[in-house]
Amino acid sequence: MIHRHTNLTANIVAFCRYLRAHGFRIGPEEEATALRAAVLVTPNDRGTFALALQVSLTRSVQEVGQFTELFEKYWRELENALDSKIKEDESKKSNYQKNTQPSFDALKWWLHGNKNTQETETATYSATETLSRQDFSLIPADQLADLERLLREVSQSLARRVNRRREKTLHAREFDLRNTLRRNLRRGGELVEIAYKRPRRQRMRLVVLADVSKSMDLYSAFLIQFLYAFQRVFRRIETFVFSTDLHRVTADLKEQNFPQALQKLAARETGWSGGTRMGGSLDAFVTDYGRLLNRETIVVILSDGWDTDQPELLADSLRRIRQKSRKVIWLNPLAGQPGYEPRTAAMQAALPHVDVFASAHNVESMRALGKWL
Amino acid sequence: MNVPQIATLLQSQGYITEPAVTMAVYLSMQLQKPLLIEGPAGVGKTEIAKVMARALDTDLIRLQCYEGLDASHALYEWNYQRQLLHLKMVETQGSVNGQTDALEEEIFGEKFLMKRPLLQAITHHKAPVLLIDEVDRADEEFESFLLEVLSDWQITIPEIGTIRATHIPQVIVTGNRVRELSEALRRRCLYLWIDYPDYEKELAIVRGKVPGVSQKLAEQICRFMQQLRQLRLEKTPGIAETIDWATALAALHFDHLPKEIIEQTLGVILKDWKDTRTAQLSLSELYEKMGVVSKLDGV
Numbered sequence: 255m256i257h258r259h260t261n262l263t264a265n266i267v268a269f270c271r272y273l274r275a276h277g278f279r280i281g282p283e284e285e286a287t288a289l290r291a292a293v294l295v296t297p298n299d300r301g302t303f304a305l306a307l308q309v310s311l312t313r314s315v316q317e318v319g320q321f322t323e324l325f326e327k328y329w330r331e332l333e334n335a336l337d338s339k340i341k342e343d344e345s346k347k348s349n350y351q352k353n354t355q356p357s358f359d360a361l362k363w364w365l366h367g368n369k370n371t372q373e374t375e376t377a378t379y380s381a382t383e384t385l386s387r388q389d390f391s392l393i394p395a396d397q398l399a400d401l402e403r404l405l406r407e408v409s410q411s412l413a414r415r416v417n418r419r420r421e422k423t424l425h426a427r428e429f430d431l432r433n434t435l436r437r438n439l440r441r442g443g444e445l446v447e448i449a450y451k452r453p454r455r456q457r458m459r460l461v462v463l464a465d466v467s468k469s470m471d472l473y474s475a476f477l478i479q480f481l482y483a484f485q486r487v488f489r490r491i492e493t494f495v496f497s498t499d500l501h502r503v504t505a506d507l508k509e510q511n512f513p514q515a516l517q518k519l520a521a522r523e524t525g526w527s528g529g530t531r532m533g534g535s536l537d538a539f540v541t542d543y544g545r546l547l548n549r550e551t552i553v554v555i556l557s558d559g560w561d562t563d564q565p566e567l568l569a570d571s572l573r574r575i576r577q578k579s580r581k582v583i584w585l586n587p588l589a590g591q592p593g594y595e596p597r598t599a600a601m602q603a604a605l606p607h608v609d610v611f612a613s614a615h616n617v618e619s620m621r622a623l624g625k626w627l
Numbered sequence: 628m629n630v631p632q633i634a635t636l637l638q639s640q641g642y643i644t645e646p647a648v649t650m651a652v653y654l655s656m657q658l659q660k661p662l663l664i665e666g667p668a669g670v671g672k673t674e675i676a677k678v679m680a681r682a683l684d685t686d687l688i689r690l691q692c693y694e695g696l697d698a699s700h701a702l703y704e705w706n707y708q709r710q711l712l713h714l715k716m717v718e719t720q721g722s723v724n725g726q727t728d729a730l731e732e733e734i735f736g737e738k739f740l741m742k743r744p745l746l747q748a749i750t751h752h753k754a755p756v757l758l759i760d761e762v763d764r765a766d767e768e769f770e771s772f773l774l775e776v777l778s779d780w781q782i783t784i785p786e787i788g789t790i791r792a793t794h795i796p797q798v799i800v801t802g803n804r805v806r807e808l809s810e811a812l813r814r815r816c817l818y819l820w821i822d823y824p825d826y827e828k829e830l831a832i833v834r835g836k837v838p839g840v841s842q843k844l845a846e847q848i849c850r851f852m853q854q855l856r857q858l859r860l861e862k863t864p865g866i867a868e869t870i871d872w873a874t875a876l877a878a879l880h881f882d883h884l885p886k887e888i889i890e891q892t893l894g895v896i897l898k899d900w901k902d903t904r905t906a907q908l909s910l911s912e913l914y915e916k917m918g919v920v921s922k923l924d925g926v
Binding site: 279287291295308310312313314315317318447448502504505544545 | 630646647650651653654655657658660665707708711803804805806807810813814817818819820859861
């Protein structure tokens, strides 16, 4: 709601509120900063004023982009408004719920280890099959909790595997008696140099690229669960989701509890359950985020290998990704089915550029992931 | 000091600024808040800190972040070897009976303390510019530790006690978006995003930084760079590359930019063979676009 305020302070506070309504995270501290900034620059032209507020209120390049527009809009409306009522923005309704049902089946299927392959629904490229099953109730909370716990367990054991060993270090952490004695033997036992040890640093970095397109719908819920659980235990992980476009969701998955993380994800326009442009998405990844990759990075791709882009583009991006990273692991949920062969054009193009191709259809197969990390 | 004065100050140090940068620097100084600068590599993020230090006539203390950087490297370390030697010398000179306390105080004194950038910054005799470079390369633990220092401006050393900042340093934090920075750090800072410069700004920078370059050559170089950045490259060249290239071409006494020369000197601006190939393949197109623009502009 925009009211016309007679003085600058009130206007700025109202503007902060307006930004907050548009998803900016602004607290009292930021408001105070903005007010002080405004007083300092004694705004006589709008440009200076906008800049001062922009520097104090934005926190990322995306916000900088939105800011200019919102600023213009707000102050323009303010001028027009003169206390007239302006409709509040329609509250954005989360559209996550409509997607949950088919995922629930996948969850159940996955949770119980998929013993009965004939009867269970499997992911297909055609949209109609999944669409027809979309208005069941929500996932029962107890099942979700089960799965979350199980996943956390698996990912923790994966993470622990990596850093139980100790390594030598120059920084004071833990005294290493054995090495200290050894090093100083040649000085006749006078302890001049002290050696330290510390838990072996987890050098490995994970980059997860998850396919959330329509054909992956059945697995999506499990996927996010898995990504979320993983994010909690691996310190060095970056997560992206893609369907037609690539989105970095690392920050969204950092939420303290899972429902909040879900909400944040749902609130973003990630093209959830859209078509697949894998080649383009991976190309965008390696171009824009290639810096994330180094020889200690393991790239995990979670996808069923259905792609509408040219296979050459996929192959080329994968080749570039692999060149920059230590290992590329492709987890395909379909690969767990008996008789599955990677026959799609995309899969065929991708295979030469993948180090490990494995299934990811149940908890057991996720456990097996440890072997590749 | 007001905004135009800051602009003049930055300009006088040879930094071609734009309103957003000036405003950010001004507010960061006035509000005594750290300034977080993000942007692609090679657009002059670090340069801002250097220029600020020069403009304010103070020292620049730089903390270069890297993976595995920890508190002891950023704060202080005891010079253990020196302490040990000192003890040995005291021992050989005679008995230390009855003065153990004094001796202990001595070896945990300033003399044996190796100050690292953060401690240096808060104990400096004059408020310095503290540059925390590429903070996203450091681990998350370090980031939280940094937050603590940046909010309290005091450091506790168990053997000595708490050291309070004599002057609050002017803090510039830069990031390359290797890792997403924590919300807490972002909220502590003012924010500035610097993108690749537009044509006019880049031209001004080249003219300022490379004295020997002719107007026409500079214009052509900048136009070419603007076009080149439109391509999808692995490593998009920044301002540093533009300046290198201009310097090289000026040293070779060119006063304009023929196509063959571009091809021959491409290695100065592109550091990846795939990029070089991409650029070579679309060189004619780039060159043409450059020409069209120059005809339009050259009225």
